Amino acid sequence: MHVEEKMTVEKWPASPEKQTLEAKNKFLGFWFFLGGETVLFASLFATYLALKDSVPRSDMYLAKDLFEIPLVFVMTMILLTSSLTSVYAMYHMKNFDFKKMQIWLGITVVLGLCFLGLEIYEFNHYVHEFGHTFTSSAFGSAFYTLVGFHGAHVAFGLLWITTLMIRNSKRGLNLYNAPKFYVASLYWHFIDVVWVFIFTVVYLMGMVG
Amino acid sequence: SGQPHLSTLQPAGEVAQKQYDLMVLSTVIMLAVMAVVAVIFVVVLVKFRRKDDKIPKQVEGNHALEIIWTVIPILLILIISVPTVVSIFKFADVDAMERKNEDGTVDATVVNVRASLYWWEFEYPNEGIVTSQELVVPTDEKVYFNLIASDVKHSFWIPAVGGKMDNNTENVNKFWLEFDSEHVDPNELFQGRCAELCGPSHALMDFKAKALPRAEYDQWVSDMKNVEEAEVATTDLAQQGQEIFNQSCIGCHAVTPSNGTPAEARLAPNLTNFGERSIIAGYLENNEENLKDWLKDPETFKPGNKMTDTYGKLTPEQLDALTAYLMGLKVQD
Amino acid sequence: MTNEQLNSGNPRVDIEYRRKKNAEEMRHQVISFALMIFLTLIAFVAVAYEEFSGWFVVPFILLLAGVQVIFQLFYFMHMSHKGHEAPKLFMYAGMVVAFVTILCYTTIIWW
Amino acid sequence: MSTIAQKKGFGATLWDYLTTVDHKKIAHLYLIAGGFFFLVGGLEALFIRIQLLKPNNDFVSAGFFNEILTMHGTTMIFLAAMPLVFAFMNAIMPLQIGARDVAFPFLNALGFWLFLFGGIFLNLSWFMGGAPDAGWTSYASLSITSEGHGIDFYALGLQIAGLGTLIGGINFLVTIINMRAPGMTYMRMPMFTWTTFIVSALILFAFPPLTVGLFLMTFDRMFGANFFDAAMGGNTIIWEHFFWIFGHPEVYILILPAFGIFSEIFAIFSRKRLFGYSSMVFATVLIGFLGFMVWAHHMFTTGLGPIANSIFAVATMAIAVPTGIKIFNWLFTMWGGSIRFTTPMLWAIAFIPSFIMGGVTGVMLGSASQDYQYHDTYFVVAHFHYVIVGGVVFALFAGAHLYWPKMFGTMLNEFLGKITFVLFFVGFHMTFFIQHFLGLWGMPRRVFTYLPGQGFETSNVISSIGAFLMAAGVIVLLVNVVITSVKNEKVGNDPWEDGRTLEWALPSPPPYYNFKQLPLVRGLDAYWLEKMDGKKGMTPAEPIGDIHMPNNSFIPFTISLGLFIAAFGAMFHGDEGNTWGVPVLIFGLLFTLGSMFVRSIKDDHGYHIPKKELLDDKDLGGKA
């Protein structure tokens, strides 16, 4: 069976993401990568917690002065929803419905973009309203590094999913690209996992003080 | 076993002694472990060389043996662990440092050690005096230390008296040492050194520690305290030197022991009792020749030190004058 | 890796069956999503309502985050499915290292 | 080197190696690059020893000494020992489990090129204004204040090389889980494969903290962040923790494959199965696990407090237990065996006492209150050279001799091999044994010189002479390599005659597809079992059929090149008046992203070796 063979609903297997050896490898390898990413983000969280509110002067703003609930709430809702939309995309992939999958992926990308846009607005806000910058204090460095790393992951995920959508728009689903879509969606969920901790640890705990 | 007043194998204080005892204990255990291995090793190599083409029996393992060589090491480790943990807590016990009398004074001898590229400052907060490069302590009692660094990390170590502790840049570390009068040769000082890589002259960031009986120590403290303002030089030459010093050097170097500037702003070793110290810049023998060489070009003696190029070139006459002045800086006799 | 392919011999029947199963799973996904949103809301409310003490709120919202992550991993990312033994092992190992790291940075690093 | 390569011209061979995705060729690349860096690191060690030959020596200046010292440690650990270990993992592990290649051949190549470009970048510092000078540990306060670009080279170079290592680790994990031949259960895997597996897991979890630490340092030094600047609220201890959360597992990343190689050697040359195989596996896993719980033993004097010090002290010492299990299992593998003293076996035998010496001093260091004395003295230098040289380097030499025929089809000369061994072994103990005492007598490490009259003179002379003996041994090995390559006498599949595992069932070197038919594995030491049953080779587990192979690709090279270019931009953009830094940084990153993009959209399904060709291919002898 050739991996890029034209597929039909009849031939489409139940787990298209791990039919070939390559696919199984990719699936497993990607999970391991996520295991490593867990440690990577834990390291960033640890740094943030160690340096939270650690500023050189007493007149500088701290976490509880900076963060506001509404914006974070909206961002959280957007990103959580994008997780659901990507689940929908995978649902349609399993049913061999390429069109619907693309649509749901498209929605995911749009939501991701909204999230990024808000994040940029947020950073801009802190810089201009509070003078809270990457270089103004250790707290600033740690905050922007942690949240920025997450943002960079979002941006990379968007590029990745978009590339996949464009590349395969003409070809449709097959056993060669199904695993690619699948791991991209895993990646997207993982970004969401990280965000759950960011909004909890950075924003909510920051506001509690 | 190395040089007295330097080697960890010639302990001269409670901390070093305890550490030495632990070393001996663990060395004995280690030698025993190695002996067991060596015996098996030799037997194997002698007995089981290949003699013919027979295929030996393929043994899978042996539970009894495996249990033995799991349990015995566990026991050995426990034997080392107990004194280790006990001594860790003992060495970290610095409560006495903060124990205040009713009038707010502290009985314990406390020294604030500030490490800077590449010199040491010793401040006695309870006595209100500061000295540099040569630590002075009383014998036979615990001396408590507050350790901090002003630029990069250093590490405070007097091998013969006890294990080291780091001078971090962001927090004060505390520990204590004790100097045994029994092991102190009055003509020798303890060698102390920086044990953390801190730049080119890390190797030369040495200091000395002078352990005095309590009475002599008290005498030294009161002599130091007596210097209230910079002493005026007595000879002409020295007076010339003092003038130069007051022009070019006083900005960094203090010559009074009660240094008013905040600790972070003290840029150079305090020279109040320089003439009585045994060393220059931590490791050069204190004599006129070395002093002149040092002042002429500190860079050759301590690459990367912070004094180089901070004052103009000195003429030979100026050097003579400065030397006379500096050598005269004494607080005792 | 076990192959979860189901086979009755008749492709049409299979497809119907699988579709139904997928749809059912999707329904579960939507339910977990709703729960996640709910948990998020509680967390935000707990913080917004300023009467609670931090000693209560912080562990509470951390717990909520933990639950959410379980939803993500086990439902959205299918970690509960068969064939995820190795991923599970390595994710748990990663979490242990993560936990130790964070524990260290919140205890033995000072101000 | 390989037969196929010889038929082609030089240009074609070069291109072949630049684009290869074959694990066996990538192994050659790792061996050559790692070997080269070993010579560089060794040369730096010789400089250190010359400078310390006598008190107040001025062979090199103080600042330069710190650069040499830093580069010696960094080069040896990251650019020599690790890649050399990777060379053997690549060359042997897939063969041992009966796989046609690793799981991700493309990523395998990418991992190599990232490592190489990172290593080259780091070493370019010598020619571009000075090497890093804050020790291989690069403690933050010093490395943040260090002038020039040395530390920048360190942070960026290691970042790139580390990425390569991480990719390699994931690759091996998946390979071992997914690509074992039929019948090769976990508990039938050769010990070297097991250690590769555990090590890869350690890499997966140990490298991210290093990555983060290096990022923080990069941000602090090049982009104005304040993670480590106490005046801005930063904290240098953060770096120390990250470095050691990575650094301690790192030393087990080095030693476990060494244990694996020795396990193979003891079994082969004692003609006996590994004693206590399952407890060996268990001990390996346990060492890997404990390896993550002990990092703070490098920071006992940092001031973490008595509770932390006690916990880490006891956890550290506990590692003696699983390691001891291994030692005794090896001894009892030889017990009752039929020992042949080949060159690999000599290294293995010498390893036992040498490594134990290092191990027991490790336990002494682990006892925190003693470590207050040992820390940052030559006692520590002695400890880790005993474990690293007496463990890892011995294993690399042993492995080189053992696997040379499998990798290149010809045997290294045994006589010269034994000369290398004697010179190196004697030199090694001369150099490092005496350093224990230097440390105890009060000599700190990382000193560019010492003063006369402290009793250090004679010992340092002895130590330096030993280093030159080691160098002589290495030179003999180089001569040996040249001679055997020129002679190039071909050997059969099982040149040591007592091979036990699958790799010895294949021709030396194996055909590029490894196994014509995947072998059926019937137990531990699969090939040995067949031999004992009087068979010549493995029973195939599948009929001959088309073999799917990946295509060569130049993209791993370009991805790595992009990061290499970007690193220059990042490094210089902050220099006064620099205008090209940011554009170059962006260009490099886009170059990398673009290469990834090309890889992603281009179809690359590899090719098939048709069945017919395999049937004809008698002279390659690709018998499974």
Ligand code: HEA
């Ligand atoms: C391959 C590398 C390697 C290996 C395997 C080890 C193995 C061990 N190391 Fe080592 N270590 C390093 C490389 C390595 N180390 C390096 C590079 C440094 C310095 C880094 C730097 O600062 O630059 C270092 C530093 C270092 C320190 C910090 C010292 C300091 O800076 O103050 C400590 C402290 O605990 C330590 C402990 C140990 C221990 C307990 C083991 C154990 O794993 C050893 C276990 C083995 C045995 C014990 C022998 C066999 C066992 C038996 C025969 C059973 C019976 C034994 C007993 C009951 C004791 N090491």
Ligand code: HEA
């Ligand atoms: C894998 C790791 C590894 C290896 C193999 C070695 C091998 C050696 N090391 Fe090193 N070493 C470290 C890792 C390693 N080291 C680390 C991590 C440090 C700490 C650094 C720090 O503090 O930051 C250190 C520090 C260190 C010091 C302490 C320096 C100090 O604190 O001031 C010393 C001193 O003697 C030393 C010596 C040696 C010697 C003599 C060898 C010998 O075994 C080397 C033998 C090899 C050769 C001699 C090569 C022969 C080469 C030639 C003959 C050249 C031929 C050239 C061509 C043909 C081009 N090393």
Ligand code: CUA
């Ligand atoms: Cu200060 Cu080394």
Ligand SMILES: [Cu+2]
């Ligand atoms: Cu360690």
